[in-house]
Amino acid sequence: MIGAASRDPAEAPEDRRFLSTEEAAALERELLEDYRFGRQQLVELCGHASAVAVTKVFPLPALSRKQKTVLVVCGPEQNGAVGLVCARHLRVFEYEPTIFYPTRSLDPLHQDLTTQCEKMDIPFLSYLPTEVQLINDAYGLVVDAVLGPGVEPREVGGPCTRALATLKLLSIPLVSLDIPSGWDAETGEDSEDGLRPDVLVSLGAPKRCAGRFSGRHHFVAGRFVPDDVRRKFALRLPGYTGTDCVAAL
Amino acid sequence: MSRLWSLFGFGLLVAGSRLPRVRSQASACRVSPTWWGPQRLSSGGRGDPEVMASAQVKLLSQEEAQAVDEELFKEYQFSVDQLMELAGLSCATAIAKAYPPTSLSRSPPTVLVICGPGNNGGDGLVCARHLKLFGYQPTIYYPKRPNKPLFTALVTQCEKMDIPFLGEMPPEPQLIDELYELVVDAIFGFSFKGDVREPFRNILSVLSGLTVPIASIDIPSGAGFKEVGIGALPCFEDGMWRRETLEGSSQTCSSP
Numbered sequence: 049m050i051g052a053a054s055r056d057p058a059e060a061p062e063d064r065r066f067l068s069t070e071e072a073a074a075l076e077r078e079l080l081e082d083y084r085f086g087r088q089q090l091v092e093l094c095g096h097a098s099a100v101a102v103t104k105v106f107p108l109p110a111l112s113r114k115q116k117t118v119l120v121v122c123g124p125e126q127n128g129a130v131g132l133v134c135a136r137h138l139r140v141f142e143y144e145p146t147i148f149y150p151t152r153s154l155d156p157l158h159q160d161l162t163t164q165c166e167k168m169d170i171p172f173l174s175y176l177p178t179e180v181q182l183i184n185d186a187y188g189l190v191v192d193a194v195l196g197p198g199v200e201p202r203e204v205g206g207p208c209t210r211a212l213a214t215l216k217l218l219s220i221p222l223v224s225l226d227i228p229s230g231w232d233a234e235t236g237e238d239s240e241d242g243l244r245p246d247v248l249v250s251l252g253a254p255k256r257c258a259g260r261f262s263g264r265h266h267f268v269a270g271r272f273v274p275d276d277v278r279r280k281f282a283l284r285l286p287g288y289t290g291t292d293c294v295a296a297l
Numbered sequence: 298m299s300r301l302w303s304l305f306g307f308g309l310l311v312a313g314s315r316l317p318r319v320r321s322q323a324s325a326c327r328v329s330p331t332w333w334g335p336q337r338l339s340s341g342g343r344g345d346p347e348v349m350a351s352a353q354v355k356l357l358s359q360e361e362a363q364a365v366d367e368e369l370f371k372e373y374q375f376s377v378d379q380l381m382e383l384a385g386l387s388c389a390t391a392i393a394k395a396y397p398p399t400s401l402s403r404s405p406p407t408v409l410v411i412c413g414p415g416n417n418g419g420d421g422l423v424c425a426r427h428l429k430l431f432g433y434q435p436t437i438y439y440p441k442r443p444n445k446p447l448f449t450a451l452v453t454q455c456e457k458m459d460i461p462f463l464g465e466m467p468p469e470p471q472l473i474d475e476l477y478e479l480v481v482d483a484i485f486g487f488s489f490k491g492d493v494r495e496p497f498r499n500i501l502s503v504l505s506g507l508t509v510p511i512a513s514i515d516i517p518s519g520a521g522f523k524e525v526g527i528g529a530l531p532c533f534e535d536g537m538w539r540r541e542t543l544e545g546s547s548q549t550c551s552s553p
Contacts, residue, residue, distance in 0.1 A: 084450040084457075085450070089378055096383070271427075276459075290397070
């Protein structure tokens with residue numbers, strides 16, 4: 049019993065590194081239903097880990113005042129909730145986040161996460177300038193938490209779609225949470241508003257479209273997938289080191 | 298490495314990994330009710346700059362800690378689940394920093410997590426789950442379980458991750474010393490008041506005889522309680538862990 053942490057030799061080799069959209073949904077369902085994780089727990093772990101990923105690529109001591117300012121663009125679905133958590137942890141990590149969250153979800157989780165950010169004096173923009181240079185000048189980097197896998201751009205409304213169009217033109221670094229918003233989660237084909245992020249932070253496990261990611265850094269963030277679940281989905285995740293909640297691919 | 302840390306009212310008290318193990322001392326416990334007050338760190342003799350630096354961090358009284366919690370829940374709309382997850386994760390991180398797997402003998406290192414009947418126990422359940430993910434082999438003893446979805450869900454998460462739950466407390470400290478390299482005390486937290494009832498009275502008594510290190514979540518369980526009388530959990534004084542009162546001693550804490 050004790051000490052037998054090594055791989056079972058009878059185990060089939062896992063070389064799958066990506067999940068399809070259905071598999072990602074099934075994995076989440078398993079965690080929520082069989083493991084009785086709460087959605088709030090998983091969103092918190094993902095958001096916290098996303099913030100940690102940002103600190104790995106853009107470590108605070110190396111940043112100027114302007115570079116510490118982060119614009120976090122949140123959609124109305126789960127990806128946006130993760131963005132709200134990420135913004136809060138960035139604040140705790142002493143970055144200066146600002147949130148653009150134009151289409152607000154009514155569900156209690158989103159509302160509570162919004163309150164937490166507001167109470168921590170994280171400003172919420174009432175509109176996003178369309179002049180790209182204004183954003184380039186005001187912020188050091190942008191976090192895209194608009195669309196997650198399986199959410200169509202048309203579902204999230206005009207303001208989000210317009211925001212994505214603006215983000216596509218930015219010259220400051222872009223960090224996308226889970227999938228680059230606007231990409232097809234399966235094929236990685238970008239729609240008209242598809243982004244080209246510098247950093248992709250896959251939540252839990254990479255989605256298929258990550259195969260087409262060609263930016264600078266790709267992380268898996270959110271260290272909560274139990275071994276049994278990982279094996280069940282025949283998933284090979286990068287090794288996390290020590291107590292890290294992010295791992296570079 | 299070691300500095301006092303208090304985030305949103307949660308803290309962790311651990312022995313630094315470079316400290317020697319303590320031989321069990323059978324001295325009676327003089328627990329002071331003033332432990333909860335702002336701590337005056339003993340000056341002189343303790344040259345460790347990190348211990349001295351901890352003088353700048355404020356320690357919370359029980360009332361203050363409760364007030365912080367209340368503000369977080371009422372004003373900030375944090376949920377218990379959220380904060381418990383962050384607390385447990387941070388504790389596991391701190392423990393892993395203080396006792397990295399490479400510093401312990403077994404592979405994976407074995408840890409006994411003792412969870413009390415309230416939120417401190419919940420923190421322990423979360424902590425155990427993250428320790429498992431970090432490569433430890435935790436076992437949980439959770440004798441009194443609140444019948445609330447928050448706690449039953451946390452138990453399910455641990456069970457599904459093959460973390461065993463003991464049916465009874467090992468009756469002798471030596472048994473624990475033999476099987477586990479580290480014990481996590483998640484029995485009582487800062488809101489603890491009143492008598493220590495069984496089975497926790499017995500549990501604290503067994504723990505007071507341990508030689509393996511104990512990491513206490515938030516406060517050493519039983520501290521500040523006059524009537525335990527049986528050796529409260531270890532405190533750090535003069536560079537060594539002692540089984541005596543915490544009054545007037547400095548604490549070494551790990552940050553997450």
